[in-house]
Amino acid sequence: MAQQGTRHGIWPFGPRKLRGADIPHNKVTADQQTTCMSLPSTIVLPMQQHIGAKCQPQVAKGDHVDVGTLVGHAEARTSADIFSSVSGTVVEIRNIFYSNGDTDVAVVIEPDGAQTLDGSIGVPDISDYQSLIAAMKRSGIVGLGGAGFPTDLKLDVDFAHIDRWLVNAAECEPYISSDYREMMEHADTIMHGLTTCLDLSGVPQASICIEEDKTEAISFMKKQAASDPRVEIAVLPERYPQGAGHVLVHNVTGRSIPRGGHVTDAGVVLFNVTTMSMIGKFLQDGVPLTKRRITVMGDAVAHPQNVEVLVGTPIREVVEHCGLAKEVRKIIVGGPMMGYSQVDWDYPIVRQNNGLLVFSEMGMEKPRTTACIRCGACISSCPMRLYPREIQNSYRRGDAEALDKLAADLCMKCGTCSYVCPAKQPLTQATRLACDQVKAARKAARRAAQKKGA
Ligand code: SF4
Ligand code: SF4
Structure with a gap:
């Protein structure tokens, strides 16, 4: 694959793991059983x-x-x-x-x-992969890690080049322990959903991807997965944002999702762990989400x-x-x-x-913003290896060409650059806006080219 995108030519990513930043997890709720509301x-x-x-x-x-x-x-x-x-x-x-x-x-x-x-x-009647997709259309299930992508659509992929099913249980956002509790309380439905997807799609291998600090979940899920040789537990570094699609796919498989491409372009499908559990639950009782x-x-x-x-x-x-x-x-x-x-x-x-x-x-409490001291922390911690400060400057100048060269559209809006910046520059706000701008410009260019070709 030709290198493309970033000014410093790191695309596709090399063998080194994508790192991110060391951000305290603060998951004080992780060991408590889920409560119910009236x-x-x-x-x-x-x-x-x-x-x-x-x-x-x-x-x-x-x-x-x-x-x-x-x-x-x-x-x-x-x-x-x-x-x-x-x-x-x-x-x-x-x-x-x-x-x-x-x-x-x-x-x-x-x-x-x-x-x-x-x-x-009623319990859905599943006989093959197409009937699984049709059932999911009636399930109301969407990506529950925050993305909200309709699950039936996500399942509807061409499996010719897919060799691995990844389950995202990284849950790298500080404070949040919802996926962790899903593993500890509903591992059965996670496994049921996953093994059904593997059976019907023919994908030979699956990895449930968990950050290394979640030791209890790792050993618990290892026991659950022991009955199916197709399923392994992949241990990820304890660094934010391990759960981001680009980062997780690269760190588990060594493959890169191409710029502007989809996760399936890297030969994998990727589902959040609670979404997978809800699929398993829906297959058992047919109750929508x-x-x-x-x-x-x-x-x-x-x-x-x-x-x-x-x-x-x-x-x-x-x-x-x-x-x-x-x-x-x-x-x-x-x-x-x-x-x-x-x-x-x-x-x-x-x-x-x-x-x-x-x-x-x-x-x-809002930190005071001071001048950039050119420490490079935002660059070295950006999991996409972008130049956040350069993107911020180009965005402020309105330089669309530079933003495209800097591959601002690869920004996943993770907030790491702002977090690590000692000058508390509003980098993420700028990279977010720049990302949307480059994506919109690329979309408009594609449409114009299609129109011209029609
Ligand atoms: S918000 Fe964007 S630019 Fe900043 S660290 Fe994350 S991916 Fe990199
Ligand atoms: S982390 Fe902040 S201070 Fe350091 S180079 Fe980036 S913008 Fe400048």
Whole structure:
């Protein structure tokens, strides 16, 4: 493969492991059993809980729904059906606003407390790989590590060049231990989902990839996998961001995902470990994805814990369940490195959320930005071996050509460069924007070329 992309010509990556940075994990909730919440007072189901097109509401105000009733239908190919997580009555269909200013339509349901299962639910009949994909289309399962990519679409790959199935159990984001608890509490459904996928796809080998500090999970999953010689446990370095697709694939297989390419271009498929568990669970009972585990932490939380939350539960009720120790200044949905701030406490937990961080004023102390001292820490720690400072400068200058040469589109928005920068430069903010800009420009160029060729 020809070298391409970065100015210093490191693409594709050499044999050296991609490193990242040494960031304290702070996973104090990892050893606690997952707790359950009482039924929330209301359920809010936005029609976009995945990457791709919004779903169309299938219910109207006054309708009765059960657990697993189809509430939002995925009309586009890249989309995933949304199901009710409670039995009850639809009380409202209303607009909601995201933190970034986007709007969405949400179905609001008042639970009746009975939690009756929808009569249409049954164990899926799986005979071959195509029937597995068709079943997943009705499962509501999306990438649960945070990406939200529809699972049926992710399964729909050409296996001619795929020789390995990777299960991402790195969970490298500080604080978050939701995937860890999935391994400790539901290893059976993880293995059932994975072995079914291997049986039906014909992929000969699988690796469950876990960071080296999670010693209990490594030995526990090794025991679970011992019965199937196709499945091994791959141990990753304890460095953030081992769970990022490019980093994990390279560190486990030694292969690079090409610039602008897909993980399958490296001959592997890659699934988050909780997603794999949900596949296994759905194959056993046919109940669509209506609940998930999230880690609730932060200095303002009285009782940090992993809690099983019904999809659509308002953030306010999850926080109340865990209790408050201090006045809240900020809520972050997801981890501290890649999560996003949420200002509306009545906004719900959606299916791809894996964490909720609640901070007081003290926890949100903002460091003072000073001039770049050219220490190079941002370059040496960038897992994609980019030049974050150069990208920041080029972005500020509006130099699109330079950004393309610097391969800003390879930035995975992991936040490592900002974390390590002693001058506290807002590098990630700049590289994020630059990444989106280069991707948009490349997409526009592809479209123009297609138009010209048509
Ligand atoms: S945010 Fe982008 S530029 Fe910064 S370290 Fe991560 S991949 Fe590199
Ligand atoms: S880490 Fe910060 S101070 Fe060091 S070179 Fe990068 S931007 Fe400059």
